[in-house]
Amino acid sequence: MPIPVRLRVNNAPRQHDIEPRLLLVHYLRDVCGLTGTHVGCDTSICGACTVLVDGKAVKSCTMFAIQADGSDVTTIEGIATNGHLHRVQQGFWDCHGLQCGFCTPGMIMASVHLLAGNASPSRAEIADGLRGNLCRCTGYSHIIDAVAQAANSTEVTHG
Amino acid sequence: MADTIGTPYVGRAMKRVEDPRLIKGLATYVDDIRLPGLLHAVILRSPHAHARIGRVDVSAARAIPGVVAVLTGADVNAACGLVPCAAAIPDLKAPKHTVLAGDRVYFVGHAVAVAVATDPYIARDAIDAIDVDYDPLPAVTNPEEAVKSGTPLTHPDLGSNIAYTHVVAGGSDIDEAFRRADRVVKHRLCHQRLTPMPIEPRGVVASYDPGEGTLTLWTATQIPHLLRTLLPGMIGVPENKLRVVAPEVGGGFGAKLNVYPEEALCAHLAMRLNAPVKWIESRRENAASTIHGRDQIGEYEVAVKKDGAILGIRTRTVADLGSYLQLLTPAIPTLTGLVLTGCYRIPAVKMEIVGVYTNKMATDAYRGAGRPEATYLIERLMDVVARELGIDRVDLRLKHFPAPAEFPFATSCGLTYDSGNYQGALTKARQLANWDQLLKDRAAARAAGRLSGIGISTYVEICAMGPSKAMPAGGWEWGCVRMEISAKVTVITGVSPHGQGQETTFAQFVADRLGVLMEDIVVLHGDTNVAHYGRDTYGSRGTAVGGSAIVMCIDKIVAKAKTLAAHLFETTADHVVFEKGTFRAPGVTNREIGWPELAGEAYVAKNLPAGLEPGLEASSFYEPQNFTFPFGTHIVAVEVDRDTGHVAITKYVAVDDCGPQINPLIVEGQVQGGIAHSIGQVLFEQTIYDENGQLLTGELMDYALPRAADIPEYILGSTVTPSPVNPLGIKGVGEAGTIGATPAIANAVLDALQPLGVTHLDLPMTPERVWQAIKTRTAAPVGA
Numbered sequence: 001m002p003i004p005v006r007l008r009v010n011n012a013p014r015q016h017d018i019e020p021r022l023l024l025v026h027y028l029r030d031v032c033g034l035t036g037t038h039v040g041c042d043t044s045i046c047g048a049c050t051v052l053v054d055g056k057a058v059k060s061c062t063m064f065a066i067q068a069d070g071s072d073v074t075t076i077e078g079i080a081t082n083g084h085l086h087r088v089q090q091g092f093w094d095c096h097g098l099q100c101g102f103c104t105p106g107m108i109m110a111s112v113h114l115l116a117g118n119a120s121p122s123r124a125e126i127a128d129g130l131r132g133n134l135c136r137c138t139g140y141s142h143i144i145d146a147v148a149q150a151a152n153s154t155e156v157t158h159g
Numbered sequence: 160m161a162d163t164i165g166t167p168y169v170g171r172a173m174k175r176v177e178d179p180r181l182i183k184g185l186a187t188y189v190d191d192i193r194l195p196g197l198l199h200a201v202i203l204r205s206p207h208a209h210a211r212i213g214r215v216d217v218s219a220a221r222a223i224p225g226v227v228a229v230l231t232g233a234d235v236n237a238a239c240g241l242v243p244c245a246a247a248i249p250d251l252k253a254p255k256h257t258v259l260a261g262d263r264v265y266f267v268g269h270a271v272a273v274a275v276a277t278d279p280y281i282a283r284d285a286i287d288a289i290d291v292d293y294d295p296l297p298a299v300t301n302p303e304e305a306v307k308s309g310t311p312l313t314h315p316d317l318g319s320n321i322a323y324t325h326v327v328a329g330g331s332d333i334d335e336a337f338r339r340a341d342r343v344v345k346h347r348l349c350h351q352r353l354t355p356m357p358i359e360p361r362g363v364v365a366s367y368d369p370g371e372g373t374l375t376l377w378t379a380t381q382i383p384h385l386l387r388t389l390l391p392g393m394i395g396v397p398e399n400k401l402r403v404v405a406p407e408v409g410g411g412f413g414a415k416l417n418v419y420p421e422e423a424l425c426a427h428l429a430m431r432l433n434a435p436v437k438w439i440e441s442r443r444e445n446a447a448s449t450i451h452g453r454d455q456i457g458e459y460e461v462a463v464k465k466d467g468a469i470l471g472i473r474t475r476t477v478a479d480l481g482s483y484l485q486l487l488t489p490a491i492p493t494l495t496g497l498v499l500t501g502c503y504r505i506p507a508v509k510m511e512i513v514g515v516y517t518n519k520m521a522t523d524a525y526r527g528a529g530r531p532e533a534t535y536l537i538e539r540l541m542d543v544v545a546r547e548l549g550i551d552r553v554d555l556r557l558k559h560f561p562a563p564a565e566f567p568f569a570t571s572c573g574l575t576y577d578s579g580n581y582q583g584a585l586t587k588a589r590q591l592a593n594w595d596q597l598l599k600d601r602a603a604a605r606a607a608g609r610l611s612g613i614g615i616s617t618y619v620e621i622c623a624m625g626p627s628k629a630m631p632a633g634g635w636e637w638g639c640v641r642m643e644i645s646a647k648v649t650v651i652t653g654v655s656p657h658g659q660g661q662e663t664t665f666a667q668f669v670a671d672r673l674g675v676l677m678e679d680i681v682v683l684h685g686d687t688n689v690a691h692y693g694r695d696t697y698g699s700r701g702t703a704v705g706g707s708a709i710v711m712c713i714d715k716i717v718a719k720a721k722t723l724a725a726h727l728f729e730t731t732a733d734h735v736v737f738e739k740g741t742f743r744a745p746g747v748t749n750r751e752i753g754w755p756e757l758a759g760e761a762y763v764a765k766n767l768p769a770g771l772e773p774g775l776e777a778s779s780f781y782e783p784q785n786f787t788f789p790f791g792t793h794i795v796a797v798e799v800d801r802d803t804g805h806v807a808i809t810k811y812v813a814v815d816d817c818g819p820q821i822n823p824l825i826v827e828g829q830v831q832g833g834i835a836h837s838i839g840q841v842l843f844e845q846t847i848y849d850e851n852g853q854l855l856t857g858e859l860m861d862y863a864l865p866r867a868a869d870i871p872e873y874i875l876g877s878t879v880t881p882s883p884v885n886p887l888g889i890k891g892v893g894e895a896g897t898i899g900a901t902p903a904i905a906n907a908v909l910d911a912l913q914p915l916g917v918t919h920l921d922l923p924m925t926p927e928r929v930w931q932a933i934k935t936r937t938a939a940p941v942g943a
Contacts, residue, residue, distance in 0.1 A: 019280070022280075029191075034184070035190070036184015036185065038190075038359070039439075040358045040360070041442035041858070042442050042858070043859060045859035046442070076183065076184030085182070085183075089182040092178070093174055093179070093182055096824045099410075099658035099659070099660070100357070100358070100359065100410040100657055100658030101181030101658070102357075102358045102410060104181055104182060123872075127866075127867035128867075128868055130866075131866050131868060134859070134864050135867075136356055136357055136358050136835075137410055137658050137828075137832050138828055138831060139828075139831035139832040139833070139870055140831075140865075141831045141870060141872070142827075143867065
């Protein structure tokens with residue numbers, strides 16, 4: 001039986017009647033049409049589905065959409081401002097922090113959360129902060145470069 | 160650096176053209192495709208490794224509102240052809256590989272039935288409501304036991320578990336080599352089974368247009384063109400009415416170099432139900448039902464003289480193929496035999512390969528495919544020989560390297576290595592690693608009671624696949640370059656990149672050669688309606704083979720443009736000079752013509768010389784005359800924790816020679832990514848089936864991929880030895896890291912444990928296994 005959910009996604013109010021069992025990731029992808037958030041596993045291990053819920057990094061494949069009722073959700077589509085890339089996005093582009101790109105949205109969202117809690121992390125702290133996100137292409141080294149660059153960058157750059 | 164025409168792009172670390180859509184979340188992977196009326200398929204898979212299927216009751220599933228169809232093998236197999244294997248091995252015994260299971264299941268994850276519904280959640284409910292009676296049968300799980308007579312059979316109808324026995328041999332007489340030997344060094348080496356685990360699982364969307372009779376298949380694949388060649392035989396849609404699209408693809412590593420049952424199944428469902436059908440693989444399905452890699456066990460013998468001269472290597476290797484032959488399953492172990500002598504002059508070699516069926520998922524190409532196996536074997540054996548003879552392991556390697564002047568170098572395995580300077584890469588790696596200091600540090604650490612080790616591997620690989628006569632389905636590549644009327648450039652390639660960055664690297668060299676800006680170039684790929692021909696992406700072939708086809712197109716376009724320019728200059732083509740995007744005729748006229756004017760003339764076509772066709776477009780098939788043979792040296796320092804068995808990589812140096820580098824940042828990314836796969840293989844990863852054939856590593860919770868904190872900081876270097884095989888001189892780099900790194904890391908761990916008398920450990924060298932070895936001070940038993 002569908003039940004109502006009200007939340008904000010990327011600063012826009014959303015209201016839908018949804019099945020209680022609908023996962024947040026499928027709500028974002030299939031109901032809101034925001035397909036930048038990916039599904040890479042079923043068990044919260046890979047992190048490809050990472051989004052921010054009220055500013056905290058959350059694996060949206062293991063949260064029901066109704067649990068986000070009243071929350072502020074930010075996805076990869078929502079972090080650029082006025083067409084300007086977020087500094088973490090810019091870091092990933094500059095440092096070749098992605099290859100196939102499938103883990104990248106989750107990796108970027110986890111990095112945004114990481115930098116919100118630690119503005120100037122060491123390389124070891126970046127690696128530890130990304131322990132919930134798997135990448136099979138890059139070998140992580142360029143990802144750590146990307147987050148380190150973002151940490152050192154205060155300017156908003158053009159996308 | 161500002162981009163101006165004439166400033167070379169090649170050699171620069173250009174940011175990737177692909178990235179903006181990927182970092183903004185705007186790329187379209189298969190699961191992102193939305194079509195009106197789309198139905199969702201979910202597959203019921205066998206929980207048993209081997210069982211007879213009794214009654215299958217789908218009535219409850221069909222009764223669920225929203226369920227459109229629930230079908231079993233009895234419903235679909237007759238309408239679908241068999242899943243193809245392209246590898247030809249003499250006397251190969253092959254089981255019939257139907258799209259869904261028939262009266263038996265042969266591995267955990269074997270597809271038994273499919274439910275199609277208006278919503279994926281409902282389709283999942285439906286498969287939960289299917290009732291299957293299984294009658295479990297004995298499972299074959301140990302390939303070495305499986306070859307013995309009187310053991311249970313994976314496929315009773317084949318009469319044997321042995322798929323084939325194949326001998327790769329060459330050089331001088333192997334028996335004579337062993338007769339002449341002062342000593343025979345024996346060693347048993349295993350390559351564990353691995354799961355490729357691209358972060359995007361597989362997925363398929365099929366859509367049929369009954370009016371046109373055309374079928375479009377979007378699939379997460381490395382091989383849209385091979386699918387277009389092979390699927391018609393399965394689904395009855397002719398090749399010229401089948402469009403295969405590899406949209407954005409989230410990693411492959413060989414796992415998506417296959418024709419899978421689900422691709423034919425979705426096509427069949429779309430036609431049968433007259434609606435588009437999507438199937439998206441879950442991670443659990445990916446672990447069980449997408450190909451695995453490696454899984455070879457071999458007994459190796461090396462014939463050596465007292466001075467260390469290696470006279471020959473012989474082995475009998477058992478390769479666990481799993482239950483079915485996927486596209487290249489039986490060929491992968493034979494690739495191991497082709498490069499078993501590594502970068503060494505070894506006069507005689509003989510490898511007997513026994514391919515064995517077991518009740519497991521099929522093995523097939525996984526990053527490196529056959530060459531990581533060979534490199535691990537020869538590089539472990541070099542260390543074992545050096546230790547047993549008391550010879551320095553670097554000296555032993557140097558002693559067997561061919562000299563740079565000896566290339567092209569014919570190996571006893573029957574290959575001709577194109578170019579190489581193995582000494583150069585080794586020297587550079589030792590310099591970067593500060594080798595003498597490493598030895599001192601190790602001595603100091605050991606004196607202090609710590610377990611410190613240094614590992615080295617020198618490798619060569621077979622890449623740029625390959626000459627058509629050596630490939631199952633042609634090894635050429637196709638490309639097309641079009642100078643548009645607007646002087647924008649459209650490049651179309653038959654390779655199918657999925658992370659390798661060829662939209663960028665191709666644009667770099669095309670821009671240089673045509674004298675245009677990179678931003679004016681678009682590189683298209685992965686859609687058989689756009690790139691009509693291609694042999695796709697695998698075997699480090701994309702740039703070396705695919706790029707060479709593009710070079711041929713550019714040469715044709717420039718030649719045609721010169722003819723047109725000569726006409727406009729009222730002279731002959733031999734007076735026309737082309738440089739940095741501008742045509743001139745020195746001594747004839749001061750007039751210059753750039754691409755905008757020339758392209759306009761070519762397409763408006765009011766003033767063309769007699770016999771010249773309008774337009775500026777060329778397509779080419781490039782046929783490589785040989786493989787290429789990248790090489791390098793990896794050096795690793797580790798420290799092993801005595802109390803926990805944990806291995807810490809304290810230094811990692813890689814010097815890779817992939818020929819000239821178009822984009823060093825992308826090359827670096829390929830090398831780092833490849834090394835990470837090896838760190839996983841040596842320290843963490845293993846696909847495990849228990850004695851009943853139950854898959855114990857069926858999720859990312861149980862299969863340990865490396866994480867960011869497991870990765871050391873790399874010191875990367877390169878040497879540049881161009882290949883004479885192709886016009887770019889490029890050798891390829893996609894698999895180098897995986898091939899060079901595995902033995903280097905393994906050798907380092909064993910070097911660290913050498914003072915304890917540990918001479919061997921199986922992969923993966925997990926903390927538990929290392930700790931056990933330290934505790935017992937002896938080798939852990941094989942398969943432990």
